[in-house]
Amino acid sequence: MVRVRVAAFAVLSLAYPLVVYLSLGRFEPRWMALLLFALAALRALTTRQPVWWVAAVGAGLLALLATAFNQALPLKLYPALVNAVMLVIFATSLRFPPSAVERLARLTEPDLPPFAVLYTRRVTQVWCGFFVLNGALALVTAFWASNQVWALYNGLLAYVMMGVLFAGEWLVRRRVKAAHAHG
Known part of the structure; x- marks a missing residue:
């Protein structure tokens, strides 16, 4: 259930x-x-x-x-609220480790080496930046953009940006792992 x-x-x-x-x-x-x-x-x-x-x-x-x-307007503010909550979760995890991304990484790889812990911290910081930017854009579109622009940004472009960030991080992670496997 x-x-x-x-x-x-x-x-x-x-x-x-x-x-x-x-x-x-x-x-x-x-x-x-x-x-x-x-x-x-x-x-x-x-x-x-x-x-x-x-x-x-x-x-x-x-x-x-x-x-x-x-x-x-209150309905259109929901995406900004979600980004604010995600920012709080990720930023708090930087202050009180382990970082949010480290916690996720440890689900599949419980024994992370020190370089990976540092890497996951950096990725958590990148996600914090993303939530600030995405939340700000969600807020701007809710207050000052047309309903069409709000829906386009919050219903498509924000997800595309997340996908690009996920894909980019995956590529960087492969390189970081490879560099440490041969170093």
Whole structure:
């Protein structure tokens, strides 16, 4: 059952900008707030980490604002909230090691050598920069861009940028591993 909730959360989160965009003009924002409430509830049900509970409360607050004022802006702020939460998680892990990327790496390679620990710390820093940039752009598009630009950025371009970052990091990681395997 937990896997179903996690999968439902992932699908709703990925599709969120497109669903909001396609619904604007067809449904009042207060009805679209139900989707945001669903995301908040699924997040709360699928986590034990306090930061994600805070995110669920934040999403619930945005949904309440969208419902109360029947405005789309709170719905459009959700991607910025997600980036802020991810930034907090990754940045906090830099202050209180192991870093977020090191934790992920240790799932498949429990005995990381020192160079890999340093590398995962650097990758965590890069992701922090990404979350700052992506969150800022999500915020800018929510406040000052058209609904089409908001949906294009948050529903496509942000995911493309994440994919490029993942692919680039994978290529760099292969080179770093190779350099240390022969050194």
